[in-house]
Amino acid sequence: xxxxxxxxxxxxxxxNFDSKISTFFKQFKIGTLAHDAHIYKTKGxxxxxxxxxxxxxxxxxxxxxxxxxxNDSSTIKKDAIYNFLSSYRFSWRKFLLKxxxxxxxxxxxxxxxxxxxxxxxxDSTIERNRSKKVELLAKVFDHSQSRFVKGFKMLTLAWSDGxxxxxxxxxxxxSSKSENIYQESTKIIDKRTCGARRRKEAITKSTxxxxxxxxxxxxxxxxxxxxLMDSWFALPSLLTKISKHIHTICxxxxxxxxxxxxxxxxxxxxxxxxxxxxxxxxAKILASANISFKDGLRANIVFVRNRNIKNDWLAILxxxxxxxxxxxxxxxxxxxxxEVFFRTAKQHLELEKGFQGRDYDSLxxxxxxxxxxxxxxxxxxxxxxDNRTLGLLFHACxxxxxxxxxxxxxxxxxxxxxxxxxxxxxxxxxxxxxxxxAFFEAIRSYxxxxxxxxxxxxxxAQAC
Numbered sequence: 418x419x420x421x422x423x424x425x426x427x428x429x430x431x432x433n434f435d436s437k438i439s440t441f442f443k444q445f446k447i448g449t450l451a452h453d454a455h456i457y458k459t460k461g462x463x464x465x466x467x468x469x470x471x472x473x474x475x476x477x478x479x480x481x482x483x484x485x486x487x488n489d490s491s492t493i494k495k496d497a498i499y500n501f502l503s504s505y506r507f508s509w510r511k512f513l514l515k516x517x518x519x520x521x522x523x524x525x526x527x528x529x530x531x532x533x534x535x536x537x538x539x540d541s542t543i544e545r546n547r548s549k550k551v552e553l554l555a556k557v558f559d560h561s562q563s564r565f566v567k568g569f570k571m572l573t574l575a576w577s578d579g580x581x582x583x584x585x586x587x588x589x590x591x592s593s594k595s596e597n598i599y600q601e602s603t604k605i606i607d608k609r610t611c612g613a614r615r616r617k618e619a620i621t622k623s624t625x626x627x628x629x630x631x632x633x634x635x636x637x638x639x640x641x642x643x644x645l646m647d648s649w650f651a652l653p654s655l656l657t658k659i660s661k662h663i664h665t666i667c668x669x670x671x672x673x674x675x676x677x678x679x680x681x682x683x684x685x686x687x688x689x690x691x692x693x694x695x696x697x698x699x700a701k702i703l704a705s706a707n708i709s710f711k712d713g714l715r716a717n718i719v720f721v722r723n724r725n726i727k728n729d730w731l732a733i734l735x736x737x738x739x740x741x742x743x744x745x746x747x748x749x750x751x752x753x754x755x756e757v758f759f760r761t762a763k764q765h766l767e768l769e770k771g772f773q774g775r776d777y778d779s780l781x782x783x784x785x786x787x788x789x790x791x792x793x794x795x796x797x798x799x800x801x802x803d804n805r806t807l808g809l810l811f812h813a814c815x816x817x818x819x820x821x822x823x824x825x826x827x828x829x830x831x832x833x834x835x836x837x838x839x840x841x842x843x844x845x846x847x848x849x850x851x852x853x854x855a856f857f858e859a860i861r862s863y864x865x866x867x868x869x870x871x872x873x874x875x876x877x878a879q880a881c
Contacts, residue, residue: 438476441793442469445519454512458501462493467501471786475767482773502772502779505604505612509785510586514637517576517585520792521639524581524799533748534578536585536634536641536663538627538650541759543589543769544568552777553619554599555592560649567599571784572623574630575755576639581795582754584788585634588626589780591619602777612778619777624650628658635662643737645752653677653710656736660714664737666749669718671732677708677718686732690720703730705742719745758791766790 442448448465451457457464470493474480486495528534542559545551545568559566570590576583592598598620606612618626627650644659646667653675659665669675669686676683679692693704703720710716716734719742723729735745762768772783 437797438473438793441796445516445796447516447789450512450515450519453515454508456507456509456512462497464501467493467498468786471498471502471783472790475765475771475790480767480771499774499776499779502774502782503776504782505606505610505778507778507782508611509781510611510615510633513584513785513788514586514633516789516792517583517634518637518639520583520796521576523796524578524583525640527799528578528580532578533643533751534576534641535666535748535751536631536644537575537577537582537752537755538573538630538644538646539752539755539759540570540572540590540623540649542566542568543571545773548773548775550600551775551780552600552602552604553589553591553616556597556599557590557592569619569780570623572626572630573755573758574627574634575758576634576641577751577754579751579754581799582758583792583795584758585639586630587784587788588615588618588623588630589777589784590621590623590626593620593622595620604776604778612781615781616777624652624655627655628662631659631662643735643748645749647752651734653712653714656716656734657710657712657714660736664735666733666735666737666745668749669732669734677710677716679706679708683711686718689718690730690732693720695720702742702746707738717742717745721746761794762787762791 447468451465451468456468471481474484477484481495481498485491485493485498525534542557542561544559544566545554546566548554548567553569554567555569556565557568557570558564572588572590573584574586576585595601602616604612631644641663644663644665646665648668648670651667651669656665656667671687673685673687676685677689679689684692689706689708690704693706695703699722701722703722705717705719708716708718714736715738716736717738717740719733719735720730721733723731733745733749740748766787768784768787771787772779774780774783
């Protein structure tokens with residue numbers, strides 16, 4: 418085995434190394450969850466072995482291409498990886514929901530029951546501007562850049578208590594307009610499978626996907642008091658459908674096309690604001706109004722000062738009319754957690770650049786693994802009320818994996834020395850304990866603590 422920074426015994430790591438990552442896999446029984454979601458293989462490497470290997474890639478600073486495709490010394494070949502990722506029968510949604518449910522229970526037990534937990538739904542652009550033949554690749558509009566790009570819209574539902582966020586479900590949306598799709602789906606699959614349902618969702622409007630996503634999360638047992646959304650989803654018809662399951666708090670667009678019943682007249686949000694008496698001074702909350710939709714659903718609109726633009730305002734709507742304006746603003750501030758999730762997933766967990774496959778099932782599998790990495794970081798941050806950001810925690814876990822690799826290399830060196838001593842003639846043999854003692858003294862001479870590096874040689878030797 419090549420003793421380098423990248424050389425790592427994956428099976429030994431997953432089964433024996435007592436690390437944060439291996440503890441997470443054992444505590445939440447990732448292998449069992451994967452098997453229950455029909456993520457298993459009938460031959461070759463076990464599915465959980467491949468899953469662990471893919472999970473660890475960003476923590477050792479590499480990706481599928483560098484670690485497996487062009488790495489001749491890799492014990493597992495690229496065909497095994499791509500066949501695993503491209504299976505349209507694996508229920509990645511079921512796996513993610515079950516893992517999210519167990520993670521929710523773990524965090525919920527650490528949370529004050531009076532704390533307002535929320536669902537958050539939002540989308541983020543997954544760019545593939547250099548791609549041509551990616552299945553269901555489409556022209557999508559990126560709101561942050563205000564332009565169209567090649568890629569997908571990742572519609573994501575997450576749970577948050579204001580401190581920890583758990584991704585629950587996602588849909589990699591292409592486009593509902595066929596003229597915007599660069600590469601149609603040509604893969605022949607059974608229409609009853611998970612892959613077929615995913616492809617159908619990919620070309621469905623996002624507003625038609627939100628309610629089923631909420632229903633799936635609630636059905637599995639994940640609870641929240643409110644759903645938080647951005648202004649892109651604030652449509653009266655959608656809010657009415659969601660209100661049957663959960664109260665909503667969302668930002669409103671300034672548009673003349675959407676009217677609300679205010680004091681007997683149907684007005685848009687700008688007209689409503691102009692009729693209200695504003696609070697004086699530098700108050701953050703300017704005014705509030707009781708309104709109703711055409712179908713009779715009642716709601717409140719809270720107008721707050723826009724701190725980024727002078728003399729400007731923002732409107733936040735809630736279908737819970739018993740909430741005070743201060744509580745509406747406080748709870749809606751938790752929506753920022755999903756922006757942190759998108760940034761962390763892209764910058765540290767290789768959401769966009771970690772996999773460049775063309776198969777749509779592979780993209781779904783890769784995205785699920787990325788979300789599993791994020792859940793791991795959220796759990797680790799919450800275990801000991803860690804004040805480090807998720808980015809710092811990510812780098813700490815990278816260092817831990819490096820330490821394991823270094824210890825594993827030292828263990829192999831000791832093993833090779835022992836094998837060499839055994840092959841010596843009787844009159845040249847040296848006591849193993851003398852060699853080990855000399856080895857530890859050499860480590861100390863470099864200012865290193867062998868107890869920290871090797872901990873206990875017998876345990877490390879067994880792990881290696």
